Amino acid sequence: MDMFVxxxxxxxxxxxxLLLIALGLAVTFxxxxxxxxxxxxxxxxxxxxxxxxxxxxxxxxxxxxFDVYFIVALPIAFGVAALIGxxxxxxxxxxxxxxxxxxxxxxxxxxxxxxxxxxxxxxxxNVGVSSPAWLNxxxxxxxxxxxxxxxxxxxxxxxxxxxxxxxxxxxTSSGRRxxxxxxxxxxAGCLGISTRRVDGMTFAIGSGIAGIAGCALTLIxxxxxxxxxxxxxxxxxxxxxxxVGKLVGTVCGALGIxxxxxxxxxxxxxxxxxxxxxxxxxxxxxxxxxxxxxxxxRSLD
Amino acid sequence: xxxxxxxxxxxLLGAVIALTGCVEGGTPPEASGSDGAGESTSSGEPIKVGVxxxxxxxxxxxxxxxxxxxxxxxxxxNAAGGVLGKQIEPVVxxxxxDWPTFAEKAGKLLQQDKxxxxxxxxxxxxxKAMLPVFEQNKGLLFYPVQYEGLESSPNIFYTGATxxxxxxxxxxxxxxxxxxKFYLLGxxxxxxxxxxxxxxxxxxxxxxxxVGEEYTPLGHTDYSTIIxxxxxxxxxxxxxxxxxxxxxxxxxxxxxxxxxxxQLTTLSVSVAEEEIRGIGADVLKGHLAxxxxxxxxxxxxNKTFVEKYKEKYGADRVTADPIEAGYVAxxxxxxxxxxxxxxxxxxxxxxxxxLEFDAPEGKVTVDGENQHIYKTVRIGEVQEDGQFxxxxxSGAPVKPDxxxxxxxxxxxxxxx
Numbered sequence: 228m229d230m231f232v233x234x235x236x237x238x239x240x241x242x243x244x245l246l247l248i249a250l251g252l253a254v255t256f257x258x259x260x261x262x263x264x265x266x267x268x269x270x271x272x273x274x275x276x277x278x279x280x281x282x283x284x285x286x287x288x289x290x291x292x293f294d295v296y297f298i299v300a301l302p303i304a305f306g307v308a309a310l311i312g313x314x315x316x317x318x319x320x321x322x323x324x325x326x327x328x329x330x331x332x333x334x335x336x337x338x339x340x341x342x343x344x345x346x347x348x349x350x351x352x353n354v355g356v357s358s359p360a361w362l363n364x365x366x367x368x369x370x371x372x373x374x375x376x377x378x379x380x381x382x383x384x385x386x387x388x389x390x391x392x393x394x395x396x397x398x399t400s401s402g403r404r405x406x407x408x409x410x411x412x413x414x415a416g417c418l419g420i421s422t423r424r425v426d427g428m429t430f431a432i433g434s435g436i437a438g439i440a441g442c443a444l445t446l447i448x449x450x451x452x453x454x455x456x457x458x459x460x461x462x463x464x465x466x467x468x469x470x471v472g473k474l475v476g477t478v479c480g481a482l483g484i485x486x487x488x489x490x491x492x493x494x495x496x497x498x499x500x501x502x503x504x505x506x507x508x509x510x511x512x513x514x515x516x517x518x519x520x521x522x523x524x525r526s527l528d
Numbered sequence: 529x530x531x532x533x534x535x536x537x538x539x540l541l542g543a544v545i546a547l548t549g550c551v552e553g554g555t556p557p558e559a560s561g562s563d564g565a566g567e568s569t570s571s572g573e574p575i576k577v578g579v580x581x582x583x584x585x586x587x588x589x590x591x592x593x594x595x596x597x598x599x600x601x602x603x604x605x606n607a608a609g610g611v612l613g614k615q616i617e618p619v620v621x622x623x624x625x626d627w628p629t630f631a632e633k634a635g636k637l638l639q640q641d642k643x644x645x646x647x648x649x650x651x652x653x654x655x656k657a658m659l660p661v662f663e664q665n666k667g668l669l670f671y672p673v674q675y676e677g678l679e680s681s682p683n684i685f686y687t688g689a690t691x692x693x694x695x696x697x698x699x700x701x702x703x704x705x706x707x708x709k710f711y712l713l714g715x716x717x718x719x720x721x722x723x724x725x726x727x728x729x730x731x732x733x734x735x736x737x738x739v740g741e742e743y744t745p746l747g748h749t750d751y752s753t754i755i756x757x758x759x760x761x762x763x764x765x766x767x768x769x770x771x772x773x774x775x776x777x778x779x780x781x782x783x784x785x786x787x788x789x790x791q792l793t794t795l796s797v798s799v800a801e802e803e804i805r806g807i808g809a810d811v812l813k814g815h816l817a818x819x820x821x822x823x824x825x826x827x828x829x830n831k832t833f834v835e836k837y838k839e840k841y842g843a844d845r846v847t848a849d850p851i852e853a854g855y856v857a858x859x860x861x862x863x864x865x866x867x868x869x870x871x872x873x874x875x876x877x878x879x880x881x882x883l884e885f886d887a888p889e890g891k892v893t894v895d896g897e898n899q900h901i902y903k904t905v906r907i908g909e910v911q912e913d914g915q916f917x918x919x920x921x922s923g924a925p926v927k928p929d930x931x932x933x934x935x936x937x938x939x940x941x942x943x944x
């Protein structure tokens with residue numbers, strides 16, 4: 228029973244992490260149709276932004292303030308990753324719209340450069356990011372069942388990011404313009420929307436969310452130049468399984484993969500669990516090639 | 529249209545410049561230093577040696593600092609007059625964390641550069657890839673990392689520990705001091721799997737019990753399920769053979785699951801000072817490791833070594849077991865060459881038999897039979913400052929026994 232509750236929680240927790248890393252990609256790949264292989268590196272940039280913020284706090288802020296650094300790091304990680312994402316869009320991706328394979332190669336190259344850049348600046352070894360004290364430890368539900376605060380925090384963070392994105396895309400005028408451009412670029416342009424500005428903005432938002440994911444990942448895993456490469460495959464897996472172009476799909480994809488991964492891993496081993504998840508995804512995509520939630524528009528028919 | 533093309537080209541050009549800038553920034557500054565060293569006092573042609581490690585890719589994390597230690601040793605020897613009155617000229621090659629590249633670069637060093645010896649490798653996969661190259665070309669490789677044993681090549685000197693100098697004594701110590709129930713956790717490749725076979729044979733013979741065994745892919749980062757399984761199995765000890773980055777995720781998540789080092793002993797064989805920096809000393813505090821050398825090892829040779837290493841590479845750098853083994857390898861080769869009076873591989877091998885050297889870890893001796901070295905075993909506990917406190921040591925250097933022939937239970941392993 229303990230094991231069951233714990234594993235349900237673990238499944239949810241893995242899903243939330245998958246969702247966080249896939250959300251940014253859902254914007255750039257799902258909405259804009261850009262295969263951004265540098266997405267993992269944007270996550271890495273968010274993680275290093277957190278590391279730098281931490282060090283600045285250690286060097287310049289009074290010691291009592293240290294635990295606040297993580298809250299400060301979240302918007303910084305978002306900002307830095309969004310800025311770099313925006314630059315990437317302006318100088319490179321803008322010229323490659325409608326050419327998915329070219330953008331795949333180009334962003335992959337950019338990803339490798341960013342990795343090497345991180346290695347040059349921060350060195351090849353992992354850097355240590357210590358979590359704030361208020362996230363240490365866990366909530367004891369019953370004897371033997373502990374829900375780590377960090378995992379609870381990540382679940383809460385994902386919920387907030389998801390809510391903000393929903394509000395932005397469906398409830399603001401700038402979100403409406405974004406949807407208009409993604410669905411019919413030339414028509415939106417005819418109606419006076421600056422499609423270029425919207426593209427840049429959208430890409431920056433997707434990248435910024437990757438930055439937040441990087442910030443959250445400092446709580447659970449290693450922070451090194453190749454951080455992004457661990458997560459990029461999972462992120463694409465979630466978006467493709469979920470169905471391109473729909474937020475709901477991304478959420479379902481992340482939940483499905485996270486839960487099944489935990490389930491398989493409990494009864495087999497980590498390696499076999501992952502293989503089983505892939506087998507299920509391949510089988511599912513044979514049956515429903517457009518993923519869990521397919522977008523219904525005329526342009527796709 | 530034309531304007532756009534120009535812009536694209538300028539972007540591409542910028543990118544290329546940025547990339548080459550990065551690559552240049554990444555190459556070791558020693559390369560230019562060695563040229564200068566070649567012109568100093570001593571006479572005659574310099575002696576070339578190869579330094580072959582992963583300076584890029586996933587293993588760069590570990591191997592760059594070993595390369596640094598080897599370069600330091602070469603520099604020291606050159607400053608003291610070199611070998612046989614000649615300067616040593618290092619030829620640095622990048623194995624790029626790719627095993628075929630290791631084999632290819634080893635071939636290049638032996639055939640084209642005609643180096644007298646090569647210092648290099650980290651993973652067992654890279655060593656296994658280089659082994660036939662060294663045997664065919666009759667070259668000489670110094671391999672500086674602890675490994676899974678069950679190997680001894682006439683063309684390789686092993687300056688890291690084999691299983692009976694690290695794993696086997698630590699299992700005995702754990703059985704005596706911490707408990708009988710073992711949970712084996714490792715990365716899914718050759719070293720952890722072989723090491724765990726040795727551990728299982730030993731536990732069966734010495735009255736221990738295996739309550740669980742798990743392998744995760746290299747680079748795996750979510751250990752929540754495995755931690756649940758560990759909780760359910762209630763072991764006394766987690767014997768950790770995870771490699772690389774996975775250790776960061778595992779230990780962080782273990783702590784968050786509310787399992788402290790007081791409730792559960794973990795002993796790692798691939799977590800040293802360098803790794804502690806990335807994981808965080810507060811997370812690892814109280815956990816154990818088994819090695820032959822720690823930065824805190826109390827010998828006068830070590831004090832000088834740590835001082836010199838920090839002076840050259842920065843005060844925030846740390847030394848660790850494989851770093852020390854790389855440093856010692858260069859000095860052992862030098863001693864053997866001087867004793868042989870030649871850099872000829874066969875003569876050097878003959879001269880190396882029984883050679884002694886006062887290493888930072890204490891006295892080491894080359895075993896004439898299997899070309900491993902006698903090493904002292906040390907079990908250490910991680911302290912708050914990221915350094916180890918020694919809990920136990922073997923007292924005297926342990927004779928290397930890669931095939932575990934001296935153990936009754938070892939017979940079945942070496943037969944395979």
